[in-house]
Amino acid sequence: MEQHFPFLFWAYNVIWILICGYLLTLGIRQRRIEKQINRLKTSLGMDDKA
Amino acid sequence: MKNPEANPILSLARMLLPVTTLALAGTTLYMTFFYAERERVMGDVQRIFYFHAPAGIVCFLAFFVTFISSIAYLVTRRKSWDIVGESSTEIGLVLTSIVLITGPLWARPVWGTYWTWEARLTTTLILWLIYMGYLLVRRYTDDPDQQARFASVVGIIGFLDVPIVYWSVRWWRGHHPLVLKVSGGGGLETPHMKTTFLMGIITYLALYLCLMVYRVPLGQAEEKLRWLRERASSAPRVAANPGRLPQH
Numbered sequence: 001m002e003q004h005f006p007f008l009f010w011a012y013n014v015i016w017i018l019i020c021g022y023l024l025t026l027g028i029r030q031r032r033i034e035k036q037i038n039r040l041k042t043s044l045g046m047d048d049k050a
Numbered sequence: 051m052k053n054p055e056a057n058p059i060l061s062l063a064r065m066l067l068p069v070t071t072l073a074l075a076g077t078t079l080y081m082t083f084f085y086a087e088r089e090r091v092m093g094d095v096q097r098i099f100y101f102h103a104p105a106g107i108v109c110f111l112a113f114f115v116t117f118i119s120s121i122a123y124l125v126t127r128r129k130s131w132d133i134v135g136e137s138s139t140e141i142g143l144v145l146t147s148i149v150l151i152t153g154p155l156w157a158r159p160v161w162g163t164y165w166t167w168e169a170r171l172t173t174t175l176i177l178w179l180i181y182m183g184y185l186l187v188r189r190y191t192d193d194p195d196q197q198a199r200f201a202s203v204v205g206i207i208g209f210l211d212v213p214i215v216y217w218s219v220r221w222w223r224g225h226h227p228l229v230l231k232v233s234g235g236g237g238l239e240t241p242h243m244k245t246t247f248l249m250g251i252i253t254y255l256a257l258y259l260c261l262m263v264y265r266v267p268l269g270q271a272e273e274k275l276r277w278l279r280e281r282a283s284s285a286p287r288v289a290a291n292p293g294r295l296p297q298h
Contacts, residue, residue: 004095004159011098011155012079015105015148019257022144026264033271040278 060263067260074253078246086246089239098156099238104250105148106174108258110212112142113181120205123198132198133269135205139184141261145254146178161225169222173215180208194276 082100089096119135122128153171154164165171184204188197219226238244 004093007095007155007159008097011152012101014151014155015101018144018147018151022140022261023264026261026268030268030271033268033275037271037275037278040275040282044278044281046278 060267063259063263067256067263071253071256071260074249074256078249078253081242081246081249086243087240089243092160095156095159098152100246100250102149102152102156104247104254105145105152107251108254109142109145109149109177110216111255112138112145112258113177113209113212116142116181116184116205117209120202123202124206127195129194129198129273130270132202133266133273135202136185136188137262137265137269139181139205140265141258143178143181143185144261145258146174146181149174150178168226169218169224170215170226173211173218177208177211177215180204180211184208194273 078100082097086097086100088094115138116135119131119138123131123135153174157166158164184201187200187204191197191200214221218224219228238247
């Protein structure tokens with residue numbers, strides 16, 4: 001176990017790193033798009049019900 | 051445009067799925083390290099299988115969804131199918147990346163090398179490259195219909211690699227272990243091992259659904275933004291006729 005533990009440790013952790021990284025990019029993209037949508041809606045004079 | 055908060059089913063799914071996925075991940079973690087027995091040939095490093103192979107199985111499902119969505123888009127030309135296909139491809143690529151990274155981490159102590167051009171490994175890498183191509187081909191044109199059309203063709207043709215990946219070990223007699231084999235090194239030999247493996251698949255399925263309920267609305271928001279940009283570029287006419295946002 002001890003001899004192979006680093007491989008097991010990194011294999012397990014790489015999953016969380018990839019998933020959290022992907023979730024982070026989704027969040028960043030979502031915020032950026034929402035900002036742009038709100039800015040465009042304001043400039044076009046459209047309210048949220050449009 | 052459907053707002054996720056305005057759709058009660060989607061809203062409930064966005065609330066429940068992350069909690070369910072985390073609970074399943076915790077259970078799988080416990081089962082991987084404490085419930086499943088130590089494999090007799092490879093030892094503890096075999097436990098990597100419980101989060102490596104299920105990721106591979108669910109990435110096949112993700113690319114199957116892309117395949118179906120691509121056909122549906124080409125038949126109906128409805129943008130919502132393209133959004134589902136693109137979302138599923140992105141998540142499938144995350145899962146394939148997990149497979150491609152955890153596999154070599156298992157191989158190093160067992161085979162003595164991180165990578166070898168063995169049939170299963172090579173075809174999986176090709177699969178990853180094909181679906182990267184699916185996303186990249188969208189950047190080659192500004193026309194959204196053309197983007198969706200090109201990507202759909204890649205989504206259909208690319209899926210041909212999935213059965214090749216699955217059967218590659220048998221066809222080319224590779225030395226990648228057959229995880230679902232009944233006995234012998236690399237197989238899931240005991241009921242505890244099989245249950246843990248099944249739990250891994252269920253966890254990745256929940257993760258896939260969880261990511262989809264967040265990624266699909268993002269695609270819809272991107273489409274809404276594109277529509278608003280088009281309206282903004284013809285602003286004088288829009289002032290007279292604001293129009294309605296696209297529906298998916």
